Amino acid sequence: MAAADKNVVGLLNGLARREYFGESEITDEFLHQELFSDLDKEQFDAMLKRYENLMRNIVSADMDFNQLEAFLTSQMRRKQGSLTQEQAAAFLKFWKSQKVKIHDVMVQKSSWNNKLKDVSWRIDLKSQGRHLQQINTPVAIVEMQLENRSTESKVSKIYSSGICANCVL
DSSP states (O other): OOHHHHHHHHHHHHHHHHHTSOOTTOOHHHHHHHHOTTSOHHHHHHHHHHHHHHHHHHHHHTOOHHHHHHHHHHHHTOSSSOOOHHHHHHHHHHHHHHHHHHHHHHHHHHOOSOEEEEEEEEEEEOOOOSSGGGTTOEEEEEEEEEEOTTTOOEEEEEEETTEEEEEEO
16 A cells, blocks of 8 residues: 555544544544645645535444445546545545444444343243242243443343332342
8 A cells, every 4th residue: 555545544543533533633633634645735625624524424324344345436426536546445445444443433422321231031830839829820020231432341131020129230
């Protein structure tokens, strides 16, 4: 990969770190000085805006690699402002290394409530008892493990025949 293509991957990584991982110290000026100091300000700003828009499209669609290849191919075939083959390869390399991380961050940002971590259940039948009415009476036991978003603790809730007992793990 040529040095210019490494700079494109570096620019995409910097944009991702700023936009999705909350690293506000990565500024446009920093990216310009470190990666594309040979471009003037207007050229860099135009390229930065284009790459930000492309990255937003890729992230918002949560593209798999086949979708990404089709998207980048369409971007390379545009009449004006098309991507080069090397730039498309840089986008592919970036997305291959960052897709899972960005996806996890976006899921974290979009969930505002508790999350269900695990569910287990069973149905018990009583086979012996003093009274005939107690035999073969089904009892359902459901255990749900919830992850509390605000405190990052796990809570188990056990339901047995409609009665709930809360247990904090």
